[in-house]
Amino acid sequence: MTGRRYDVEDPDSYARPVRRTRPRTKQRPSYEDATIGVVVTIDRGRYTCLVDARTVIAMQARALGRKAVVVGDRVKLVGDVTGGDGTLARIVGVEERTTNLRRTADDDDPIERIIVANADQLVVVTALADPPPRPRLVDRCIVAAFDAGLEPLLCLTKGDLAAPDELLEIYRPLNVESVVTQRDGDLTALKEKLVDRVSVFVGHSGVGKSTLVNALVPDANRATAQVSEVTGRGRHTSTQAFMLRLPFGGWVIDTPGIRSFGLAHVDPDSLLRAFPDLDAICEDCPRGCTHTRTEPECALDEAVAEGRVDAARVDSFRRLLDSREARSGDSHD
Ligand SMILES: Nc1nc2c(ncn2[C@@H]2O[C@H](COP(=O)(O)OP(=O)(O)OP(=O)(O)O)[C@@H](O)[C@H]2O)c(=O)[nH]1
Numbered sequence: 001m002t003g004r005r006y007d008v009e010d011p012d013s014y015a016r017p018v019r020r021t022r023p024r025t026k027q028r029p030s031y032e033d034a035t036i037g038v039v040v041t042i043d044r045g046r047y048t049c050l051v052d053a054r055t056v057i058a059m060q061a062r063a064l065g066r067k068a069v070v071v072g073d074r075v076k077l078v079g080d081v082t083g084g085d086g087t088l089a090r091i092v093g094v095e096e097r098t099t100n101l102r103r104t105a106d107d108d109d110p111i112e113r114i115i116v117a118n119a120d121q122l123v124v125v126t127a128l129a130d131p132p133p134r135p136r137l138v139d140r141c142i143v144a145a146f147d148a149g150l151e152p153l154l155c156l157t158k159g160d161l162a163a164p165d166e167l168l169e170i171y172r173p174l175n176v177e178s179v180v181t182q183r184d185g186d187l188t189a190l191k192e193k194l195v196d197r198v199s200v201f202v203g204h205s206g207v208g209k210s211t212l213v214n215a216l217v218p219d220a221n222r223a224t225a226q227v228s229e230v231t232g233r234g235r236h237t238s239t240q241a242f243m244l245r246l247p248f249g250g251w252v253i254d255t256p257g258i259r260s261f262g263l264a265h266v267d268p269d270s271l272l273r274a275f276p277d278l279d280a281i282c283e284d285c286p287r288g289c290t291h292t293r294t295e296p297e298c299a300l301d302e303a304v305a306e307g308r309v310d311a312a313r314v315d316s317f318r319r320l321l322d323s324r325e326a327r328s329g330d331s332h333d
Pocket residue numbers: 157158159160161181182183184203204205206207208209210211212
């Protein structure tokens with residue numbers, strides 16, 4: 001078993017207090033000499049981190065407690081951080097996150113989870129045809145993005161099969177950015193949106209997400225294969241998020257295992273924050289107003305009636321609010 005060689009050295013030796021006579025708080029090592037790495041993928045307790053251009057495999061030190069480490073996290077590494085064959089570093093800390101993309105517990109998975117940390121854009125990949133677009137799923141992705149403080153980007157694939165106009169019209173009132181792509185087509189517009197940013201790609205099976213990622217990161221397959229070789233854990237099962245460096249600057253995080261976004265944790269005001277114009281209007285709402293269609297005194301209705309805001313925009317915002325409710329068919333399969 002290849003995993004054995006990792007056990008030669010006790011992975012928790014760094015975390016253990018050296019002198020037991022000191023007060024507890026002072027026993028903690030400061031890890032001032034820790035190296036910072038970015039977690040690019042996780043597989044059964046092995047964290048693949050990038051330190052500069054080096055791949056370093058690590059495991060969590062016990063000192064970290066039950067704190068979850070996710071893809072995109074910037075972590076403090078100690079121990080052997082050379083990335084040499086058979087070496088294993090330890091994660092002793094997680095840097096504060098700028099964003100948290102999360103999903104609520106659902107039937108498939110009873111735990112609320114952070115999926116990805118520190119991303120700034122959510123690329124919702126949808127085919128214009130084959131398979132047909134599923135606007136409700138797109139809505140739910142957009143809600144997850146706004147709630148997490150990520151900017152949504154609609155990426156409409158298979159532009160050779162159908163025109164994007166109808167779908168774009170649905171999202172126009174929300175001012176969501178979009179690009180249309182097709183296989184072997186010009187990706188300049190998409191690349192311009194991705195450059196120097198950390199973008200999470202989501203989309204259900206068959207929309208052409210892999211085709212896209214492979215076109216953007218020519219050695220994507222090699223990178224994932226290499227990691228499974230280094231971790232000695234067999235071929236990458238393709239169920240874990242995987243962060244890849246874009247050759248033109250920035251990162252993409254492919255999320256093959258994310259089949260749905262549970263949204264029960266999303267409260268109306270966190271979504272409202274993504275709509276500053278509507279947010280300002282809602283200052284006049286009664287306390288506890290949820291701004292949905294059924295609210296009798298929501299200030300949005302008055303604003304629409306007085307022509308202070310585009311009715312379609314309010315409608316679209318409320319459609320997003322409604323999409324939080326779970327329904328069968330919300331999975332991306
Ligand atoms: N016509 C057309 N077909 C495309 C385009 N992009 C991808 N496809 C095809 O659509 C199918 C699905 O593409 P994938 O890239 O495997 O899709 P995926 O979203 O990664 O799907 P999974 O691998 O199941 O997660 C493949 O047969 C592709 O060749 C496109 O722009 N136009």
